[in-house]
Amino acid sequence: METLAKLLYIEDDKRIADATQKGLTKEGFEVETAFDGFVGARLATTYAYDLIILDINLPLMNGFEVCKAIRQHGLDTPILMLTALGEIDDRVRGLDHGADDYLVKPFNFREFVARIHALLRRSQIGYDQQAEVLREADLEINLLTKTVTRSGQAIEVTAREYEMLEYMLRNKGRVLSKMDFVEHVWDLNFDTNTNIIEVYINYLRKKIDQDFEPKLIHTKRGLGYVLKAR
Missing domain, CATH: 3.40.50.2300 (Response regulator)
Structure with a gap:
């Protein structure tokens, strides 16, 4: 074979x-x-x-x-x-x-x-690498240097947080379900009762939303999460 x-x-x-x-x-x-x-x-x-x-x-x-x-x-x-x-x-x-x-x-x-x-x-x-920078409002991630900034301020993220944020920016304005993250970021088939997605969303909110306006990560109750400037 x-x-x-x-x-x-x-x-x-x-x-x-x-x-x-x-x-x-x-x-x-x-x-x-x-x-x-x-x-x-x-x-x-x-x-x-x-x-x-x-x-x-x-x-x-x-x-x-x-x-x-x-x-x-x-x-x-x-x-x-x-x-x-x-x-x-x-x-x-x-x-x-x-x-x-x-x-x-x-x-x-x-x-x-x-x-x-x-x-x-x-x-x-892999991901489509045509664009070197993804942005929404004043949030930017550089796909070449793998860096995140908001209002020009560097934000330290883990590798997993970066992957989640990149996926959200590539799908900004779209409501992403828990299983969307599982399939496209982790390829994991774990129990749907696990709260790992919520945990990482909270990590990202503290880093990119807590000290900035406008808020970019929004919860659509019962549906998932969406990244967009209101």
Whole structure:
């Protein structure tokens, strides 16, 4: 079978790693495995991979530290966190450190493969980069430097906050549902009762709306959120 993509799989349980690697190989992927966080981080920042599958509970460096190291190295390789830690705080922490998706063990292998394909499609297609700056009122984000300003004042945002804000600006004036964010920013299929989207909307409001006028992020009760100047 033709190789679809080269994956790095960082997992300290050799039995799980071997079984998963075998399954992914049958799906056509080329898989390299690392059994601790230090080796995983070194491989991820030395060689080119199409996607990284990352456990959290790892020896030497945990998954959060590995993820952070990869992003600090300037790499935008998609990262899928695969772990037994399923609490919402763990998910938020993983996403804040730069992960693109989060799958909790035990998982369905077909869903696992579908998540990989979704992340690969997203990384290959990317966002439309025709415009270098997106703006609404006095809010601007520069797509080249990945910076955010309002009224000329620099605003520090996390990688996940930046992605949400970019998505909202690309769809300004349009009401975006919770599932719109899930599908277009995270590619996550988590329980609809989770409040992770609300948490990040509140983070953005504090940063870009709290000390400025006019307010730009508005709630449409029962529908979602819209970014526009009133």
